[in-house]
Amino acid sequence: MGGELALTVGERYPVGERRYTLTPRLAEAVARARSVLIEVATHREVITYGELSEAIGGVVLARHMGPLLHMLGHDCAERGEPSLPALVINQAKGEVGTDDDAWAPPERGACWDRWSRG
Structure with missing residues (x-):
């Protein structure tokens, strides 16, 4: 379900006020996160930053999820899908970590609605 990204490795994408290059390592982390978050969506649940980090094998630490989630958001937009990063919440706040x-x-x-099984 995850697999290939709609983004291009080596391209630069906006992440907040900056632009980040999608490296092969980051692309792999984004693809893993996409698969995890689609599974989370099928159960109509959310996941914390720490749980997502653990679920993708710790390749991106919870406190460094910003670029990964921005890239995933761009990937969802390219596919015409809702933004999977909306499923990732700050445990203390109970909501996404954006301002x-x-x-x-x-x-x-x-x-x-898109991915749930019922």
């Missing part, structure tokens, strides 16, 4: 989190609940619902 403005208003985008997340509708995207989360769209993810659940």
Whole structure:
């Protein structure tokens, strides 16, 4: 279900105010995260940053998830899909870790609607 990304390794993508290059290592982490988050969406659940880090084998630590989640968001947009990063929440806050989190609940619902099994 995860597999290949719609993004191109070596290309630069916006991450906040900066642009990051999608390296092969980051692309692999994004693909793993995509698979994990689609599975999370099938159960209409959310996952914490720490749980996602663990689920992708610790290749990206929880506190360094920003670039990975931005890349995944770009990948979802390229596919015309809802934004899977909306499923990743800060355990203490109970919501995504972005300064403005208003985008997340509708995207989360769209993810659940698209991928849930019931």
